[in-house]
Amino acid sequence: MNIRYFDNAATTRVDDDVIEYMIPYMKEVYFNPSSLYKPSIMVKKAVNDARERVAKAINANSSEIYFTSGGSESDNLAIKGFAYANRKKGNHLITSCIEHPAVINSMKSLEKEGFEVTYLSVDENGFISLDELERSIKENTILISVMFANNEIGTIEPIKKIGDIAKKYNICFHTDAVQAIGSVNVDVNDMNIDMLSLSGHKFYGPKGVGALFVRKGILINRLNDGGHQEKGKRSGTENVPGIVGLGYAIEKACNSVDENNKKISELRDYYIDRVLSEISDVKVNGDRTNRLPGNANISFKYVEGESILLRLDSKGVCVSTGSACSSLSLEPSYVLLSIGLSHELAHGSIRVSLGKHNTKEEVDYLVDVLKEVIGDLRKMSPLCEEE
Amino acid sequence: MYSEKVMDHFENPRNVGVIEDASGVGTVGNPVCGDVMKIYLKIEDNIIKDVKFKTFGCASAIATSSMATELIKGKSVDEALNITNKAVAEALDGLPPVKMHCSVLAEEAIKAAIEDYKSKLK
Numbered sequence: 001m002n003i004r005y006f007d008n009a010a011t012t013r014v015d016d017d018v019i020e021y022m023i024p025y026m027k028e029v030y031f032n033p034s035s036l037y038k039p040s041i042m043v044k045k046a047v048n049d050a051r052e053r054v055a056k057a058i059n060a061n062s063s064e065i066y067f068t069s070g071g072s073e074s075d076n077l078a079i080k081g082f083a084y085a086n087r088k089k090g091n092h093l094i095t096s097c098i099e100h101p102a103v104i105n106s107m108k109s110l111e112k113e114g115f116e117v118t119y120l121s122v123d124e125n126g127f128i129s130l131d132e133l134e135r136s137i138k139e140n141t142i143l144i145s146v147m148f149a150n151n152e153i154g155t156i157e158p159i160k161k162i163g164d165i166a167k168k169y170n171i172c173f174h175t176d177a178v179q180a181i182g183s184v185n186v187d188v189n190d191m192n193i194d195m196l197s198l199s200g201h202k203f204y205g206p207k208g209v210g211a212l213f214v215r216k217g218i219l220i221n222r223l224n225d226g227g228h229q230e231k232g233k234r235s236g237t238e239n240v241p242g243i244v245g246l247g248y249a250i251e252k253a254c255n256s257v258d259e260n261n262k263k264i265s266e267l268r269d270y271y272i273d274r275v276l277s278e279i280s281d282v283k284v285n286g287d288r289t290n291r292l293p294g295n296a297n298i299s300f301k302y303v304e305g306e307s308i309l310l311r312l313d314s315k316g317v318c319v320s321t322g323s324a325c326s327s328l329s330l331e332p333s334y335v336l337l338s339i340g341l342s343h344e345l346a347h348g349s350i351r352v353s354l355g356k357h358n359t360k361e362e363v364d365y366l367v368d369v370l371k372e373v374i375g376d377l378r379k380m381s382p383l384c385e386e387e
Numbered sequence: 388m389y390s391e392k393v394m395d396h397f398e399n400p401r402n403v404g405v406i407e408d409a410s411g412v413g414t415v416g417n418p419v420c421g422d423v424m425k426i427y428l429k430i431e432d433n434i435i436k437d438v439k440f441k442t443f444g445c446a447s448a449i450a451t452s453s454m455a456t457e458l459i460k461g462k463s464v465d466e467a468l469n470i471t472n473k474a475v476a477e478a479l480d481g482l483p484p485v486k487m488h489c490s491v492l493a494e495e496a497i498k499a500a501i502e503d504y505k506s507k508l509k
Contacts, residue, residue, distance in 0.1 A: 302443060303443065304421055304422075304443060304445050304448075305445075306445035306446055307397070307444070307445055307446055307448075307449060310394075310446045311398075314394075323421060323445070342419075343418065343420070343421070344419065347418070347421040380400065380403050380441055380442060380449065381441060381442070381443040382414065382425040382441035382442065382443055383443045385405075385441070
């Protein structure tokens with residue numbers, strides 16, 4: 001069956017030229033970049049080229065880029081690494097209640113170790129309040145961590161304004177930009193970002209590799225003990241094919257952000273508009289304009305997300321849901337509950353995340369199939385007849 | 388994640404609908420939890436002549452509803468009362484552990500519908 005893939009926020013297909021670029025680093029130039037003989041020098045250079053490319057993509061300096069195994073590790077290293085290194089300055093951290101689990105759970109771990117964490121609330125579109133942020137800052141606040149763009153509802157936070165507040169109070173500002181890189185233009189200097197997490201497989205690069213930007217002068221502790229790699233901040237032999245692939249992919253993605261975004265956001269609006277006009281009792285979650293170009297999160301009343309997802313799956317359509325039934329917990333998405341959705345609406349949410357390969361024909365197919373599936377499931381739903 | 392039988396009953400659920408002059412109706416679950424099951428019974432001479440259901444919920448909630456209706460159709464009221472959630476799950480070749488509560492809901496829905504029928508007899 002033809003697969004129609006609408007889950008680019010989960011992961012993307014690696015571009016063919018990225019794969020081609022990576023292959024030699026598994027075959028001919030497989031050497032350990034830490035070795036001293038000549039063949040290794042080429043590998044070390046390739047890793048540093050990738051570092052340059054990542055730095056250039058976010059307007060940082062290459063000495064400020066550390067490669068990791070992905071977004072989750074970058075978040076852990078940034079938050080815990082910074083908290084441990086700066087504990088003498090204070091033990092209060094500020095984050096939002098809709099962060100990725102890598103951030104939320106890092107914060108929870110730190111709370112168990114005596115750190116104090118403020119979780120900022122969000123409004124009905126998923127935006128934090130700058131007032132609340134400023135009011136939450138205390139003498140002992142050392143870190144603010146707010147995601148660039150939300151993975152579920154696509155809301156893009158006011159990063160530059162958060163950066164300005166952090167700078168005003170001389171507090172370190174970390175952002176999880178895993179969903180943003182390649183979809184939004186990011187400039188760590190203009191936006192006063194001190195630490196930034198990113199992950200290769202969200203912008204048509206490989207999985208299992210990510211990076212953390214740490215501004216010069218910001219101290220972080222290493223989390224795993226080992227060798228001297230990544231200036232001692234992230235031990236372990238470098239994932240060279242992954243790193244060079246990430247470097248190639250980020251350069252390519254950031255060079256075509258504007259061009260891709262125009263196409264992808266038009267397709268997203270076309271999808272949302274068709275659903276709104278052709279399916280009754282739906283709610284668009286997140287902000288209509290200030291959201292990731294590819295993200296469309298919609299709740300379908302009276303029906304449950306896992307059922308929608310699996311019915312779509314049997315028609316070859318891949319999407320995701322914030323319903324509890326798709327997860328191991330029995331609670332629906334905390335992000336959707338945080339923006340004020342009822343449990344019932346959160347259970348009926350479907351996230352479509354479009355990428356550069358999606359076409360209008362595919363979106364038409366998606367909407368047609370969705371209409372059929374929603375209609376079918378609603379006929380079966382006891383909640384429909386009550387209304 | 389799901390057995391072929393679960394997927395079959397999810398994709399092609401049996402006995403979906405309502406019975407207008409039902410002898411007993413049982414509704415269990417809560418939209419907050421993501422599952423609501425409503426079972427309609429037509430009972431004559433203590434035998435379940437017809438059964439229909441409507442379910443809001445995940446694939447396993449729909450599949451267990453469908454299987455539960457199949458298991459009790461044509462059975463006596465007492466036989467239907469003896470059907471356990473395990474029997475429903477086994478008839479579907481098993482459910483993932485996290486989904487076992489769906490089969491409990493199916494058992495409860497049958498019991499609630501029969502209780503409704505019995506209360507009307509009084």
